[in-house]
Amino acid sequence: MQKLGMGQAVNQALKEEMQRDPNVFIAGEGVGVSIHVNPMFPTHGLLEEFGPGRVKDTPVSEAAIAGLAVGAAEAGLKPVVEIMFNPFFTLASDMIVNHAAKLRYLSGGKSSFPLVVRIKSGAGFGAGCQHSHNLEAWTAHCPGLKVVMPATAADAKGLLKSAIRDDNPVIFIEHMGLYFAPMPVPEQEYLTPLGQADIKRQGRDLTVVTWSGMLGVAMGAAEKLSQEGIEMEIVDLRTLTPLDRETILTSVEKTGRLIVLHEATRTGGFGGEIAAVVMEEGFRYLKAPLRRVTGPDIPVPASPPLEKFYIPDQNDLIKAAREIM
Amino acid sequence: MQKLGMGQAVNQALKEEMQRDPNVFIAGEGVGVSIHVNPMFPTHGLLEEFGPGRVKDTPVSEAAIAGLAVGAAEAGLKPVVEIMFNPFFTLASDMIVNHAAKLRYLSGGKSSFPLVVRIKSGAGFGAGCQHSHNLEAWTAHCPGLKVVMPATAADAKGLLKSAIRDDNPVIFIEHMGLYFAPMPVPEQEYLTPLGQADIKRQGRDLTVVTWSGMLGVAMGAAEKLSQEGIEMEIVDLRTLTPLDRETILTSVEKTGRLIVLHEATRTGGFGGEIAAVVMEEGFRYLKAPLRRVTGPDIPVPASPPLEKFYIPDQNDLIKAAREIM
Amino acid sequence: MNIPRKKQQEMLWTMILSRKFSDSLVELCRIEGKIPGMMILSTGQEAVGSGVCAALKQDDVIITNHRSHHHLLAKGADPKGLMAEIFCKKTGCNKGKSGTLHLTVPEVNAPCTTTVVGATLPIAVGRAFAQQYTQEQAVTVCFFGDGAADEGSFHEALNLAALWQLPVIFVCENNLYAGAQRYEEHTRVKDMAERARAYDMPGIIVDGNDAPAVYQAALEARQRALDGQGPTLMECKTYRCRGHGEQDPQHYQPRDEIRAWQEKCPIPRLSNMLIASGIINSAELQEMESMAESIVQEAVRFAEESPYPEPREALEDVYV
Amino acid sequence: MNIPRKKQQEMLWTMILSRKFSDSLVELCRIEGKIPGMMILSTGQEAVGSGVCAALKQDDVIITNHRSHHHLLAKGADPKGLMAEIFCKKTGCNKGKSGTLHLTVPEVNAPCTTTVVGATLPIAVGRAFAQQYTQEQAVTVCFFGDGAADEGSFHEALNLAALWQLPVIFVCENNLYAGAQRYEEHTRVKDMAERARAYDMPGIIVDGNDAPAVYQAALEARQRALDGQGPTLMECKTYRCRGHGEQDPQHYQPRDEIRAWQEKCPIPRLSNMLIASGIINSAELQEMESMAESIVQEAVRFAEESPYPEPREALEDVYV
Ligand SMILES: Cc1ncc(C[n+]2csc(CCOP(=O)(O)OP(=O)(O)O)c2C)c(N)n1
Ligand SMILES: Cc1ncc(C[n+]2csc(CCOP(=O)(O)OP(=O)(O)O)c2C)c(N)n1
Ligand SMILES: [Mg+2]
Ligand SMILES: [Mg+2]
Numbered sequence A, B: 001m002q003k004l005g006m007g008q009a010v011n012q013a014l015k016e017e018m019q020r021d022p023n024v025f026i027a028g029e030g031v032g033v034s035i036h037v038n039p040m041f042p043t044h045g046l047l048e049e050f051g052p053g054r055v056k057d058t059p060v061s062e063a064a065i066a067g068l069a070v071g072a073a074e075a076g077l078k079p080v081v082e083i084m085f086n087p088f089f090t091l092a093s094d095m096i097v098n099h100a101a102k103l104r105y106l107s108g109g110k111s112s113f114p115l116v117v118r119i120k121s122g123a124g125f126g127a128g129c130q131h132s133h134n135l136e137a138w139t140a141h142c143p144g145l146k147v148v149m150p151a152t153a154a155d156a157k158g159l160l161k162s163a164i165r166d167d168n169p170v171i172f173i174e175h176m177g178l179y180f181a182p183m184p185v186p187e188q189e190y191l192t193p194l195g196q197a198d199i200k201r202q203g204r205d206l207t208v209v210t211w212s213g214m215l216g217v218a219m220g221a222a223e224k225l226s227q228e229g230i231e232m233e234i235v236d237l238r239t240l241t242p243l244d245r246e247t248i249l250t251s252v253e254k255t256g257r258l259i260v261l262h263e264a265t266r267t268g269g270f271g272g273e274i275a276a277v278v279m280e281e282g283f284r285y286l287k288a289p290l291r292r293v294t295g296p297d298i299p300v301p302a303s304p305p306l307e308k309f310y311i312p313d314q315n316d317l318i319k320a321a322r323e324i325m
Numbered sequence C, D: 001m002n003i004p005r006k007k008q009q010e011m012l013w014t015m016i017l018s019r020k021f022s023d024s025l026v027e028l029c030r031i032e033g034k035i036p037g038m039m040i041l042s043t044g045q046e047a048v049g050s051g052v053c054a055a056l057k058q059d060d061v062i063i064t065n066h067r068s069h070h071h072l073l074a075k076g077a078d079p080k081g082l083m084a085e086i087f088c089k090k091t092g093c094n095k096g097k098s099g100t101l102h103l104t105v106p107e108v109n110a111p112c113t114t115t116v117v118g119a120t121l122p123i124a125v126g127r128a129f130a131q132q133y134t135q136e137q138a139v140t141v142c143f144f145g146d147g148a149a150d151e152g153s154f155h156e157a158l159n160l161a162a163l164w165q166l167p168v169i170f171v172c173e174n175n176l177y178a179g180a181q182r183y184e185e186h187t188r189v190k191d192m193a194e195r196a197r198a199y200d201m202p203g204i205i206v207d208g209n210d211a212p213a214v215y216q217a218a219l220e221a222r223q224r225a226l227d228g229q230g231p232t233l234m235e236c237k238t239y240r241c242r243g244h245g246e247q248d249p250q251h252y253q254p255r256d257e258i259r260a261w262q263e264k265c266p267i268p269r270l271s272n273m274l275i276a277s278g279i280i281n282s283a284e285l286q287e288m289e290s291m292a293e294s295i296v297q298e299a300v301r302f303a304e305e306s307p308y309p310e311p312r313e314a315l316e317d318v319y320v
Helices: A006-020 A046-050 A062-074 A086-100 A136-140 A153-165 A214-227 A245-255 A271-281 A304-310 A314-324 B006-020 B046-050 B062-074 B086-100 B136-140 B153-165 B214-227 B245-255 B271-281 B304-310 B314-324 C005-028 C046-054 C069-075 C079-086 C120-133 C152-163 C192-199 C211-226 C255-263 C266-276 C282-305 C311-315 D005-028 D046-054 D069-074 D079-086 D120-133 D152-164 D192-199 D211-226 D255-263 D266-276 D282-305 D311-315
Strands: A002-004 A024-028 A055-057 A078-083 A116-121 A146-148 A170-175 A183-185 A198-201 A206-210 A232-236 A239-241 A258-265 A291-295 B002-004 B024-028 B055-057 B078-083 B116-121 B146-148 B170-175 B183-185 B198-201 B206-210 B232-236 B239-241 B258-265 B291-295 C061-063 C140-145 C168-174 C203-207 C232-237 D061-063 D140-145 D168-174 D203-207 D232-237
Touching: A002 A006, A006 A024, A006 A046, A006 A078, A006 A153, A006 A170, A006 A183, A024 A062, A046 A055, A062 A078, A062 A086, A062 A116, A062 C120, A062 C152, A078 A086, A086 A116, A086 A136, A086 B086, A086 C120, A116 A153, A136 A146, A136 A170, A136 A239, A136 B136, A146 A153, A153 A170, A153 A183, A198 A214, A198 A245, A206 A214, A206 A245, A206 A314, A214 A232, A214 A258, A214 A314, A232 A245, A245 A271, A258 A271, A258 A314, A271 A291, A271 B271, A271 B291, A291 A314, A291 B271, A304 D311, B002 B006, B006 B024, B006 B046, B006 B078, B006 B153, B006 B170, B006 B183, B024 B062, B046 B055, B062 B078, B062 B086, B062 B116, B062 D120, B062 D152, B078 B086, B086 B116, B086 B136, B086 D120, B116 B153, B136 B146, B136 B170, B136 B239, B146 B153, B153 B170, B153 B183, B198 B214, B198 B245, B206 B214, B206 B245, B206 B314, B214 B232, B214 B258, B214 B314, B232 B245, B245 B271, B258 B271, B258 B314, B271 B291, B291 B314, B304 C311, C005 C046, C005 C069, C005 C079, C005 C211, C005 C266, C005 C282, C046 C069, C046 C140, C046 C168, C046 C211, C046 C232, C046 C266, C061 C069, C061 C120, C069 C079, C079 C282, C120 C140, C120 C152, C120 C168, C152 C168, C152 C192, C152 D152, C168 C192, C168 C211, C192 C203, C192 C232, C192 D192, C203 C211, C211 C232, C211 C266, C266 C282, D005 D046, D005 D069, D005 D079, D005 D211, D005 D266, D005 D282, D046 D069, D046 D140, D046 D168, D046 D211, D046 D232, D046 D266, D061 D120, D069 D079, D079 D282, D120 D140, D120 D152, D120 D168, D152 D168, D152 D192, D168 D192, D168 D211, D192 D203, D192 D232, D203 D211, D211 D232, D211 D266, D266 D282
Parallel strands: A024 A055, A024 A078, A078 A116, A116 A170, A146 A170, A206 A232, A206 A258, A258 A291, B024 B055, B024 B078, B078 B116, B116 B170, B146 B170, B206 B232, B206 B258, B258 B291, C061 C140, C140 C168, C168 C232, C203 C232, D061 D140, D140 D168, D168 D232, D203 D232
Antiparallel strands: A002 A183, A146 A239, A198 A232, B002 B183, B146 B239, B198 B232
16 A cells, blocks of 8 residues: 555545546645645645646635635635645634635525635644644534544545535644654545544543544554553544544443543633533443543643643553543 | 613723723724614713723724734733624634734743733624624633633623733623623622632532523523422633633532533534533532533524524523433 | 616616615614614615626626625515515525525525625635636626725735736725724725725726716726736725614714715616606606515515524525 | 944944844754754845834834844844744743744834734734824834735735824835745735825835835834824835745745845945945954854854753743
């Protein structure tokens, strides 16, 4: 099987979908001519292959980029636009949250907005809190949107292809930390359905619900704990909304214990949603208190030891697991 | 005691603080000359009393309004700016979330941003989802901000005065449905501290955690259930962040049962945070599953029966309470 | 100006229809419990909707805002569907999900209406991009107010539209007020059309109470757009004869000013002209008026008799 | 132009210091593990920071962006504090919270630095409003790039500043690129200064590689602001001699173009002029250079020897 970084997997999905459907186009800041020449980046080479008619470099204008997607999607095109870093989603948020998500409803179901907003996210590259701020909880709180956060290159490819074919607006959040580590990705064409979590590791003792960049942390910690005889089951959400409650609840029914692991800050994070769902629908399964392992409630700092302190790691997860075993 | 709508209470707080501190000024769309001449509105009469130097009508420019607050606050002024309706917070969100909340941290604690953003919110006036969209969960997920959502006129007054004197950026969300029902408000000067929840009704059987416009629903339902012998304890959060975990946990320790009630849509709402906190720190108190009584996961529709369907009511709460008793 | 008779009649007709529509709402919205939410009317501004839409073909798209009735009627929207939606009924063009503020009529190519001020502009850019991308022989018109021209979205949208030479006409309906703010209280620039230069785009000032002038300017802008010469900013100078909404007492609008503009009302202005030039006679005018009246009455009756949606219909139409 | 000798020397000095500072970083950031994050330098643009800041008094405020080193050094920031912050050390001017991208130095009235493109503008408006509100005899300078001038925040900020006649100078540092986009790929307007007219504000074009010209223009803009005549948009035409960041191979910048602009380098341009006019001699120039060199070396030494912050310090400075 080919080995790709997540950026390359995204690139492959974009390529395949653009080849398949002439209505797919991409737009954003530096999606064509870029300051990066690194083939690990998601839009590498697309300008050369598809030309400037379908690979649209835009001015630094996030609201216009998002509006471009909204208007073009209504017309039946399939825009895939990029927000360079998650904090800049704020600048596009009116167009996405008040328009992409709501205009269909406001039309009484007559208009539709089959667009994808790709957002680069994640801490770990020393750029500080105006570049690193995980805001998936914002979009997951907006009916009308779907929110996808792949944790592996293979999932990224299959999920992005599904997102592009979905007739609803999809927020597709890529953790940049995953761009650079090659992972196996099937060569043939495949679609990974939205709305289905994936159990990345089976285990009987404790359920860890996680997504995006934190999957690696969970898998590493699980290996270590396994040596102590604690078997964690790792549920990779993949899609935050629609949320796959069934997979979560089935797992908690088996293990009786829940940890939610996410990189975003704790308070108000999407971890709360997982907690609430389990407490509502899986209360009788629970044998122990919840633990959330998350970024602390601070902006992401730049300095390496501070940023490292921010990002949840295997030790944090192992400690939490021991507390509730 | 005087009886005031919440708008009038806010008005009184603004007046008192502007009289006390010449550095307090207000700005926003229609905060001076307004299309409303109704004295129930929060900024009524302030232009006449304090003049156009301190009551600044702005163009329709939410980013500039928020930026005005950020810059002026750094200089030591105390801006109180208004975002007319909660969905338009999107347009101000870069300035608030990436700047008001982060610039102090980025400066290493050297700069500070003592500003207040007042946001009008709430469904119930038939304007649809671009005017009614409760987004408190967004700001409550942003370290560096404090988020206040009063449920009574008296609290609104005391909390707004505290918010204005606080040296941190405070998001102060007013439910417009509360503007028009007169409620008792103490005449003398008082401050209500941020970060303290208030038990609005004592009860032994079930804890309802709520805030803002939903308090009235909770109180009404509590009266009815009381007649059946079910005594609900109503915790009015008042401040979402910093969150008063202690009051919540003490209440759940007593009752063993938890309902969270909020008007915002369910998935990703701040109800999840309450659930998670209790599941983490109060797990052993719990005798029954959680219930969340919230807006459904849809945009707020305009048509009266649809909007009524959207807004959680006493029956929804009573039904949820019966389920877990 | 050499405007086809039919076009001139059409403009007069859509203005009359639009005015009757508004006038009925002035009354209806004052009846307790009749119509939910705000009531925002375009009385006095009809020439903008009628003039612009007369210059468009069916395939052309309009993106409109909170003050949309005259745009939509001029584009050919069914008054019954609109009225029922304003009444928030199940038979409304948006099944009661929208109400009056974001009336959306994809059937006449008005597929994205938004009440977020300034938001029409980036969406129009996207819609026009699709026309360019698919090489459709059609344009997108974007309606917005003078207040909207102060939003950041105005700037980003015009810059991008000019850069890509998109087939879009930005119609700034300058009615001298944005909420309670007079024009010169929200910007220092004398004419909004001036702002076009900031993007190297043609900027045109039109008498927004002169339907044929609006038509002519829109026609030229449309042709430029179809010829690949990109967008135009068209400022239509008009006046908001009523309040921001019907609950607005207009205490900040000088009475003389209102009166003066009422005298410049675009409807008699055009009808007098058409009568003077023999394009219609006064019987025909009267017929237009009574026809409009009965269409509006029928729309009101339809709206009133229609049921509200069932509560659980609220759950529909969120996702495809 | 009749610029005091001392000012001319000062400009040359801050440019030389800034260049040495950048040059040292070119090397340092290539050493694995030495400096975290991106490295964005202002090589070739020093005349903008030096010319503008020479026109300012201590009390005047600057709001700067991701490409800030030359602004901050010209405003008098301590090179040690900056360098240590760039190294993300505890002794950095922001305790390692910021790193290189949002260097904030309230001590020299640079209290709000942001790497969100365009965000400096609304904040500068607020800061200038405070100066007007408290009747301070001081102005706010807002630095931003040509790319930033396409953000909506530019538009809202300039409109409000003009409307309220705030004491702010908007300095657009047009270095011909925004990321990998050439100027004419991100806007059609020939000169950014043109955009000032959209707000009825003076718009001025300055040779951004000519420090005395920049100084003169800033001085005049400052005086206008203090006189209550409001804001100025000042476009400084210059060139980004290095990549967007140091990892950018500049494959899209023509080699000749870079060379041509290197020949217009603002530092020899001013030093030659000052030598020619006898304001300094070449020994003094050499002394300046070696002094700058040793200050920068000392700053690097300080930064290298400083400890990182303790991990738990991450929890500090969120709230007052
Ligand atoms: C982003 C946003 N801010 C504020 C409002 C509230 N609002 C509705 S209409 C309006 C005034 C708009 O003025 P203008 O653009 O001139 O349009 P007009 O009402 O005059 O037609 C305002 C401030 C809004 N709907 N959206
Ligand atoms: C809102 C936002 N969008 C995108 C970026 C990424 N970005 C950083 S610098 C830059 C280019 C800015 O160009 P310009 O304003 O001309 O400044 P220069 O880098 O040339 O000094 C971009 C797109 C950002 N930091 N903020
Ligand atoms: Mg207007
Ligand atoms: Mg630039």
